[in-house]
Amino acid sequence: MNNLTKSIALLLLLVSxxxxxxxxxxxxxxAIKKGLSLQANAKTSTDFLKSANHFERIAQVETKEWTAPxxxxxxxxxxxxxLDDKTLKDQYWDKALQEVEQAESLSADNSEIxxxxxxxxxxxxxxxxxxxxxxxxxxxxxxxxxxALNPENPRIYLIIGQDxxxxxxxFGGGKRKAKPILETxxxxxxxxxxxxxxxxxWGEEQAKILVEKCN
Amino acid sequence: xxxxxxxxxxxxxxSIGYTQVKISGTITSTRGNLxxxxxxxxxxxxxxxxxxxxxxxxxxxxxxxxxxIEFSAxxxxxxxVKVNIDSKNLILALIIKExxxxxxxxxxxxxxxxxxxKQKGAVLSSLDIATIAGARADVFAAMQTLPGAQTxxxxxxxxxxxxxxxxxxxxxxxxxxxxxxxxTVPDQASRGRLSPxxxxxxxxxxxxxxxxxxxxxxxxxxxxxxxLPEKTTTGISLLTVGxxxxxxxxxxxxxxxxxxxxxxxxxxxxxxKQQNQYIxxxxxxxxxxxxKAKTSETGIFKFYASYAKTNLSLNSTDVNFDSVxxxxxxxxxxxxxxxxxxxxxxxxxIEAGAAYNKDSNAGMMAVxxxxxxxxxxxxxxxxxxxxxxxxxxKFGGEMFNTKRLESYNGLQRYYNDQLSSAFAETDLYLNAxxxxxxxxxxxYSSYLHQYNLAPRTSLGLKTxxxxxxxxxxxxxxxxxxxxxxxxKALEFEQAEHYILKYEINTPFRNFRIExxxxxxxxxxxxxNGNLDNSGSGYAKGFELFWKDKKTISNIEYWxxxxxxxxxxxxxxxxxxxxxxxxxxxxxxxxYKQFISILNTQVNATYTFASGRPYVNPNNLIYLADKTxxxxxxxxxxxxxxxxxxxxxxxxLNASNIPGFNNVYGYQYSKDGQNRKTIMPASKRxxxxxxxxxxxxxxxxx
Numbered sequence: 061m062n063n064l065t066k067s068i069a070l071l072l073l074l075v076s077x078x079x080x081x082x083x084x085x086x087x088x089x090x091a092i093k094k095g096l097s098l099q100a101n102a103k104t105s106t107d108f109l110k111s112a113n114h115f116e117r118i119a120q121v122e123t124k125e126w127t128a129p130x131x132x133x134x135x136x137x138x139x140x141x142x143l144d145d146k147t148l149k150d151q152y153w154d155k156a157l158q159e160v161e162q163a164e165s166l167s168a169d170n171s172e173i174x175x176x177x178x179x180x181x182x183x184x185x186x187x188x189x190x191x192x193x194x195x196x197x198x199x200x201x202x203x204x205x206x207x208a209l210n211p212e213n214p215r216i217y218l219i220i221g222q223d224x225x226x227x228x229x230x231f232g233g234g235k236r237k238a239k240p241i242l243e244t245x246x247x248x249x250x251x252x253x254x255x256x257x258x259x260x261x262w263g264e265e266q267a268k269i270l271v272e273k274c275n
Numbered sequence: 276x277x278x279x280x281x282x283x284x285x286x287x288x289x290s291i292g293y294t295q296v297k298i299s300g301t302i303t304s305t306r307g308n309l310x311x312x313x314x315x316x317x318x319x320x321x322x323x324x325x326x327x328x329x330x331x332x333x334x335x336x337x338x339x340x341x342x343x344i345e346f347s348a349x350x351x352x353x354x355x356v357k358v359n360i361d362s363k364n365l366i367l368a369l370i371i372k373e374x375x376x377x378x379x380x381x382x383x384x385x386x387x388x389x390x391x392x393k394q395k396g397a398v399l400s401s402l403d404i405a406t407i408a409g410a411r412a413d414v415f416a417a418m419q420t421l422p423g424a425q426t427x428x429x430x431x432x433x434x435x436x437x438x439x440x441x442x443x444x445x446x447x448x449x450x451x452x453x454x455x456x457x458x459t460v461p462d463q464a465s466r467g468r469l470s471p472x473x474x475x476x477x478x479x480x481x482x483x484x485x486x487x488x489x490x491x492x493x494x495x496x497x498x499x500x501x502x503l504p505e506k507t508t509t510g511i512s513l514l515t516v517g518x519x520x521x522x523x524x525x526x527x528x529x530x531x532x533x534x535x536x537x538x539x540x541x542x543x544x545x546x547x548k549q550q551n552q553y554i555x556x557x558x559x560x561x562x563x564x565x566x567k568a569k570t571s572e573t574g575i576f577k578f579y580a581s582y583a584k585t586n587l588s589l590n591s592t593d594v595n596f597d598s599v600x601x602x603x604x605x606x607x608x609x610x611x612x613x614x615x616x617x618x619x620x621x622x623x624x625i626e627a628g629a630a631y632n633k634d635s636n637a638g639m640m641a642v643x644x645x646x647x648x649x650x651x652x653x654x655x656x657x658x659x660x661x662x663x664x665x666x667x668x669k670f671g672g673e674m675f676n677t678k679r680l681e682s683y684n685g686l687q688r689y690y691n692d693q694l695s696s697a698f699a700e701t702d703l704y705l706n707a708x709x710x711x712x713x714x715x716x717x718x719y720s721s722y723l724h725q726y727n728l729a730p731r732t733s734l735g736l737k738t739x740x741x742x743x744x745x746x747x748x749x750x751x752x753x754x755x756x757x758x759x760x761x762x763k764a765l766e767f768e769q770a771e772h773y774i775l776k777y778e779i780n781t782p783f784r785n786f787r788i789e790x791x792x793x794x795x796x797x798x799x800x801x802x803n804g805n806l807d808n809s810g811s812g813y814a815k816g817f818e819l820f821w822k823d824k825k826t827i828s829n830i831e832y833w834x835x836x837x838x839x840x841x842x843x844x845x846x847x848x849x850x851x852x853x854x855x856x857x858x859x860x861x862x863x864x865x866y867k868q869f870i871s872i873l874n875t876q877v878n879a880t881y882t883f884a885s886g887r888p889y890v891n892p893n894n895l896i897y898l899a900d901k902t903x904x905x906x907x908x909x910x911x912x913x914x915x916x917x918x919x920x921x922x923x924x925x926x927l928n929a930s931n932i933p934g935f936n937n938v939y940g941y942q943y944s945k946d947g948q949n950r951k952t953i954m955p956a957s958k959r960x961x962x963x964x965x966x967x968x969x970x971x972x973x974x975x976x
Contacts, residue, residue, distance in 0.1 A: 087321070106328075114325075116316070147783075
């Protein structure tokens with residue numbers, strides 16, 4: 061009897077700790093998913109900021125998960141993109157840069173992280189191109205790294221494509237040059253499968269819209 | 276039984292878990308404003324909320340017991356409160372403090388203009404400096420578009436707030452550059468030797484500068500060199516006056532740059548009429564080597580060495596004899612600058628440097644042969660201790676060894692000075708709104724057998740989010756000019772500066788107004804061939820600056836105005852008078868626009884200066900006559916394109932397009948009967964060039 065009690069207790073403990081561990085994982089995934097739906101439905105800068113704050117809250121608990129700071133960075137990037145005030149944009153993007161670097165420290169050699177970093181650096185440059193040339197080269201080296209790590213990552217081509225799209229022709233940009241890059245992005249998006257439900261899977265719509273605009 | 280206990284415990288935990296508690300409230304700043312977009316976090320849980328535009332927030336949680344609520348927002352600090360969560364809903368009234376944000380922190384800025392790409396408080400970018408119309412990528416000419424500096428075209432150097440050119444000193448990575456200008460031609464300003472593309476930051480100070488810098492009575496130009504180039508590239512420049520080639524080799528943690536150039540002004544001078552009759556138009560050949568290495572995550576070593584050789588000869592009219600004067604100059608210049616910078620730990624930074632400069636001039640003046648050789652070696656060490664959130668203490672020392680050797684028709688003279696100096700300075704931040712700088716500099720000159728002690732102080736007070744009031748006081752010493760020192764060991768010349776400034780700085784607009792008073796003493800004076808330090812003088816005035824790159828997209832412009840009231844009794848002046856290099860009113864307008872459809876950057880600069888005094892022996896009052904005012908409109912165009920798939924800039928610079936007849940002054944014959952007009956080297960001037968960069972696939976150069 062004693063033995064039986066012990067083994068049942070042990071069994072219970074095992075089962076509960078297992079579900080416990082699993083429930084954390086599920087809780088984390090649910091929280092990320094909730095944040096992703098906030099981001100998907102965001103329209104204003106404030107909406108994106110709310111999503112960024114949500115991911116920051118996850119990040120301060122899950123200090124080993126790169127996705128939380130990654131999406132926080134993405135939220136801040138978008139919060140800046142949907143604003144007019146250059147000073148504020150700049151501040152959001154500084155924060156985004158910090159967060160993407162935090163993600164970088166949690167997950168080495170991650171193509172997605174370098175792609176996003178390159179995106180943020182490019183936007184930092186765009187605020188004052190004349191005096192921020194150093195961000196330009198930082199951005200292209202981040203994107204090159206992302207490409208070296210995973211040439212099949214469609215977001216790299218979307219980011220390079222839209223950078224090219226919005227760069228004046230004189231500086232090597234323009235619609236004509238952007239089109240083939242964006243078409244590559246669309247093609248790669250079509251076959252892209254995210255590793256799991258919480259890993260980056262954004263950008264396909266944006267790529268299609270931009271390709272349309274190139275015509 | 277035991278199973279029952281376990282199960283009931285499990286159920287009990289579950290039942291507690293399902294009572295949700297609502298946490299809500301408002302968040303205000305210390306000034307009582309409701310703050311939006313604050314992230315409120317129940318620490319160690321995912322729970323929390325973002326405050327809305329009315330500063331209100333609300334969220335629910337399943338957590339229980341003592342917890343910490345953390346809240347933070349952009350431009351505010353991070354703060355927290357302790358709460359105990361039981362079954363009751365919580366209503367909180369949170370207060371968040373404005374953060375010490377470096378962007379909005381007060382800084383030391385009286386007298387100074389900071390430019391650069393990442394520098395805090397930078398007014399102009401390094402590209403701004405390089406592309407000012409009329410400046411032709413000359414750092415010194417670019418600085419003349421800022422308030423405080425005079426427009427000068429017949430003497431090399433920066434004339435700042437009533438100071439002579441010799442009172443402005445140039446520093447390269449902290450070290451004094453003795454011969455900062457190309458070989459000179461009589462009555463003509465020459466370009467600076469150092470390319471603006473070498474530097475990532477320039478700080479032009481018109482007064483009240485740090486105790487780190489000595490030997491400058493009026494002004495300092497502090498140049499900070501760029502770090503490692505990002506890529507291996509080749510640069511080719513083809514100009515109407517010559518050509519240059521640069522090779523950057525980027526290695527993992529280091530980089531080597533090798534450059535060479537050759538300029539010959541003969542073809543240009545055959546098209547653009549010159550005041551002087553050149554026998555040999557200036558011919559310049561030179562090269563440089565740079566090596567830069569990251570010694571660690573935070574450390575960098577830099578080495579720069581350059582060599583240049585110039586030859587020229589000309590005939591200029593002689594006002595006394597109605598004939599021509601022959602002048603020739605062969606100049607060689609060697610410059611070496613090495614520096615090392617490293618953070619020893621979080622609180623300490625070390626900076627060390629050594630520099631060497633040798634400049635030789637030799638040639639003929641009429642029938643007389645002359646030569647002049649300047650040597651300077653410098654060593655410098657600085658330690659910085661960072662304390663508090665923003666404050667620091669800097670101290671260090673430097674040694675200069677200066678030599679000059681002159682000969683005239685075989686007769687020689689020589690002097691050598693060993694100048695030793697020590698300095699200490701602290702930037703004390705009382706809080707984010709108040710900063711005080713207290714500095715002290717001591718120097719000893721072996722040749723003058725004299726000490727000096729120079730206190731410097733500066734104060735900054737934040738008066739609004741983007742507004743600041745600054746005050747500076749300082750005492751400044753420098754050795755008399757070499758041409759006097761070689762005759763006699765004199766005393767230190769001295770100046771005192773008082774500066775008051777108000778500025779409004781936003782990232783895309785700047786406004787500043789600055790007033791100053793300067794007091795000069797112990798200036799070198801020559802009376803009947805006797806040299807002493809009995810000279811004195813003053814300068815007072817005010818300056819305005821406005822820069823805007825926000826109002827119209829793709830257009831930026833700035834406007835500078837300087838009012839100067841100065842008198843001196845120095846050099847060979849018989850009385851107190853306004854020197855010929857001082858114009859009362861100077862105004863500059865700089866305009867830059869990028870025209871996308873033409874792929875062209877258009878720059879224009881308009882400069883106005885009121886008349887300058889000149890010595891007329893027929894007038895009993897010394898320096899009482901004035902020239903007419905000076906006007907100049909310059910234009911430059913940069914067309915961006917690709918040649919053989921390589922990024923290329925086609926460049927055109929045209930100076931004085933309307934062809935204003937500008938006069939710098941007059942030179943009278945000994946009997947006062949004849950005079951010669953000192954004019955710019957040419958009435959109009961233009962330069963065409965093509966700059967090709969190979970290997971850089973980024974769009975912007």
